[in-house]
Amino acid sequence: MTSGVIGILQFAIDGITQQQNATANNLANEATPGYTAREVSFESSLQQALTAGGPASAQTTTAPSPAPAATNGNNVDPGAELVAATQDMLHYQQVSDSLNAQLRLIQGAAGGSYQWASSPPSTSRAPA
Numbered sequence: 001m002t003s004g005v006i007g008i009l010q011f012a013i014d015g016i017t018q019q020q021n022a023t024a025n026n027l028a029n030e031a032t033p034g035y036t037a038r039e040v041s042f043e044s045s046l047q048q049a050l051t052a053g054g055p056a057s058a059q060t061t062t063a064p065s066p067a068p069a070a071t072n073g074n075n076v077d078p079g080a081e082l083v084a085a086t087q088d089m090l091h092y093q094q095v096s097d098s099l100n101a102q103l104r105l106i107q108g109a110a111g112g113s114y115q116w117a118s119s120p121p122s123t124s125r126a127p128a
Helices: 004-028 043-052 078-109
Strands: 038-041 061-064
Touching: 004 038, 004 043, 004 078, 038 043
Parallel strands: none
Antiparallel strands: 038 061
16 A cells, blocks of 8 residues: 555545445345445544554455344435435545645656646636
8 A cells, every 4th residue: 555645545535435335335225125234434444544654554344234224124224325425425526636636746746747637616707
């Protein structure tokens, strides 16, 4: 695993991607009798690894959700899963933007051109 800020951001992207996959699987199996939702955890491990000096010891874990099951044995809560999907999307975008910024800094330090990936949205409106 890469060390430093980029390694930390890569680990976070990987963890968020696993969360997104688990959420998608949970939503896809919302009506499957006996299905147990899965939860992905990496945040506390990442925090401990950061305290220890780097992401090398960080781990992602996947476990069954402790949520109670409905009468059909399924414990997927579609509302909670949709909220989780939205949060995961926002976290992914934030970490991805941070990773891109780090890579642009490296590119600029190495003598490459330092350009934003996209221009910021315009706040002015064209006359109607």
